[in-house]
Amino acid sequence: MGDFNKLEPIIAAHKFINKCFPSCDGALLAGSVVRGEATETSDLDIIVFDKKIVSSYRESIIDFDWHIEVFVHNLISxxxxxxxxxxxARPSLPRMVSEGLVIKDNGVVDSIKIQAEQLLAKGPEKWSIETITTKRYFITDTLDDFIGCNERAEGIFIANALAELVSEFVLRTNNRWIGASKWIIRSLKQYDVKFTEQFIVAFDVFYKNGDKTEIIKLVDDVLYPYGGRFFNGFSLGKK
Known part of the structure; x- marks a missing residue:
């Protein structure tokens, strides 16, 4: 972690729970430190289960030289x-619970973990044909903006929007969970490493030298099995 005076994550998590939630029913340490992906800016993600808590809440704290994100729930919330x-289709809490290391358990954690793992295994709700058609339209519309854009600054942000739309489309049409920020790439890798590499290269080439060719090809390849680009005849809310 680069800070040799810092407590080990699991030790810091135990101390934090003993200090701040000594009577809780269960607690888990999750996040990058558990997955072995921690960096110098990583924090501790701690989930607390306490039947006495009236309503769930999230809080950010610095304690034991760690930035701590604590997610507090009762046994229902x-x-x-x-x-x-x-x-x-973004299973943030189920993922954290499923991967979490037990810090404290008064007999409640196992059942909650099973629920999380069952939900993750189930996958997200399948998109309808109508939803796929609507998503095709918005991708097409954004792609047209991207192709026609001659302003470098605008093109960067259109590309960002296109990356999110296309990644969502690929994952949801393949009944996979989606993500935000760093979880976009992580979710894509969990689905298909080779496709993810193509995805990264396409956008990286544009960001480096402004060449749109690979992004356009990528989008067309993604849309092709579903009928390709779609604009003419699209309607939303018409009665």
Missing amino acids: YQDFFESDYKR
Whole structure:
């Protein structure tokens, strides 16, 4: 981690729970430190389960020389977050619970972990034909903006939007979970490493020298099995 005076993550997590949530029913340490992907700026993601908590909350704290993100739930509230994460296809809390190392357990953690693992294994809700058609339109519209853009600054941000739309389309049409920020690439890699490499190269080439060719080809390849680009005849909300 680059800071030799810092407590080991698991030790710091135990101390934090003993100090701040000594009577909680369960606690997990999750995030990059658990996955072996920690960097100098990594924090501790700690999930707390406490039946006495009235409503769930999230808090950011610096303690024991660590930046700590703590997610506090009672023994029911986490289920609403599981359901919300399922509906948006971004299983943030289920992932954290599934991968989390047990810091404390008064007999509640195992069942919660099983629920998280079952939800992750189930995968997100399958997109309807109507949803796929709508997503094709918005990708096509953004791609047209990208192709026609002659302003470098605008092109960068259109490319960013296109990357999110295309990654979402690829993952959801293949019944995979999506992500935001760094989890976009992580989710793509979990789906298909080779495609992810093509995806990264296409956007990297544009960002480096402004060449749009690879991005355009990538988008067309992604849309082709679903009918290709779609603009003419699209309607939304018409009665």
